[in-house]
Amino acid sequence: MAVLMRVLTVNPGSSSLKVSLLDADDTVLAADAGAGHEMAGLVAGMPRPDAIGVRFVHGGIDFTEPVRVDTEVTERLHKLADLAPLHQPASLHALSEITGELPDVPAVACFDTAFHATLPDAAATYALPPEWRERFGLRRYGFHGLSFSYAVRRTGELLGSDPAALRMVVCHLGSGASLCAVAEGRSVDTTMGFTPLEGLVMASRAGSIDPGIPLWLIKHGLDPGDVGRALERESGLRGLTGTGDMRRVRELAGERDVIALAALDVFHHRLRACAAAMTASLGGLDVLVFTGGIGEHDPSVRMRLAEDLAYLGVSVDPDRNAEADGDTDLTAAGAPVRTLVIAAREDLEMAADVRRCLRPR
Numbered sequence: 001m002a003v004l005m006r007v008l009t010v011n012p013g014s015s016s017l018k019v020s021l022l023d024a025d026d027t028v029l030a031a032d033a034g035a036g037h038e039m040a041g042l043v044a045g046m047p048r049p050d051a052i053g054v055r056f057v058h059g060g061i062d063f064t065e066p067v068r069v070d071t072e073v074t075e076r077l078h079k080l081a082d083l084a085p086l087h088q089p090a091s092l093h094a095l096s097e098i099t100g101e102l103p104d105v106p107a108v109a110c111f112d113t114a115f116h117a118t119l120p121d122a123a124a125t126y127a128l129p130p131e132w133r134e135r136f137g138l139r140r141y142g143f144h145g146l147s148f149s150y151a152v153r154r155t156g157e158l159l160g161s162d163p164a165a166l167r168m169v170v171c172h173l174g175s176g177a178s179l180c181a182v183a184e185g186r187s188v189d190t191t192m193g194f195t196p197l198e199g200l201v202m203a204s205r206a207g208s209i210d211p212g213i214p215l216w217l218i219k220h221g222l223d224p225g226d227v228g229r230a231l232e233r234e235s236g237l238r239g240l241t242g243t244g245d246m247r248r249v250r251e252l253a254g255e256r257d258v259i260a261l262a263a264l265d266v267f268h269h270r271l272r273a274c275a276a277a278m279t280a281s282l283g284g285l286d287v288l289v290f291t292g293g294i295g296e297h298d299p300s301v302r303m304r305l306a307e308d309l310a311y312l313g314v315s316v317d318p319d320r321n322a323e324a325d326g327d328t329d330l331t332a333a334g335a336p337v338r339t340l341v342i343a344a345r346e347d348l349e350m351a352a353d354v355r356r357c358l359r360p361r
Helices: 039-043 073-080 086-102 114-118 128-136 145-159 212-219 223-234 235-240 246-254 258-282 290-298 299-308 318-323 348-359
Strands: 007-014 016-021 029-035 053-055 107-111 168-173 179-182 184-188 287-290 338-341
Touching: 007 086, 007 348, 016 039, 016 348, 029 039, 029 114, 039 223, 053 348, 073 086, 073 107, 086 107, 107 145, 107 348, 114 145, 114 184, 114 258, 145 168, 145 179, 145 287, 145 338, 168 290, 179 258, 184 258, 212 223, 235 246, 235 258, 246 258, 258 299, 287 290, 287 299, 290 299, 299 318, 299 338
Parallel strands: 007 053, 053 107, 168 287, 287 338
Antiparallel strands: 007 016, 016 029, 168 179, 179 184
16 A cells, blocks of 8 residues: 555544544644534545544443554444444444445544553452343443553653653543553553543543442332433533533633532542553653543642642642643642643554554555
């Protein structure tokens, strides 16, 4: 196959769709985003790509590397849809639309779970009956892997260090949110698990709860589908405040709204506890990284977590934190732990995946 010059990356989120066309040197030739999944409108007028990369949140146990899409792969991806109901159907829809628009262009599925294929058994294994684990593939998969992978690589560039020599906790904080403990450049622990429901308090997802709660609710008459939808779409910040938008929660808190203030306390309690857990998995901390919509754009979240982790050696410069725009080193003078903000660039990681997958053997 000829050397790839242009890669179109298609990144469906739980509430949006982003597309970017990257040249061979990763220059962005065109980009667009929309709240819906109207692919034709987003790519209209863009130069024709040589290949396409589509982000998939869940690869299950089968997909631990990017894979060229064909009929068999598409069928296997459909079988994973119920493991990530906010994301996987959107990715399948986007894949169908973009291959319909560009049927002769090779498409590659890029997986968020792939970065976490290195999780050690101790971190990946649920203490469940073995027949369940084997039959259903029950294990911790982890998510946001494309974002984490880029952030790790970019951290090494910014610090002039080999990422393999750094113990990092990477915080991808957005509508969906998770943390990753990175040692020797690889994922060794993360807060999301079998599905993207586990872990932090998110915009509309509950995060970790007592597993007995949904069982109790179902036993007492609630429909399982309604319980699942509530955990995915009506919980998290939305369940606590009525809105899943952190910016609005922050505005309400600024007005001393007691519900919003309490919700922020819940959010930060879980964030602090999970960040400390990730650090414990590493046996120490060299770098704390923020990325994702909230991680990049909410200085208050960054400052509060830094203050919560001060006992680990984390401290940020208030002025740098307040003014951060794009990739920024926030570290306060003399702090032993470096703290960075890194703009999420899943498109770059996807383009690299596509080129690696389609490289002539």
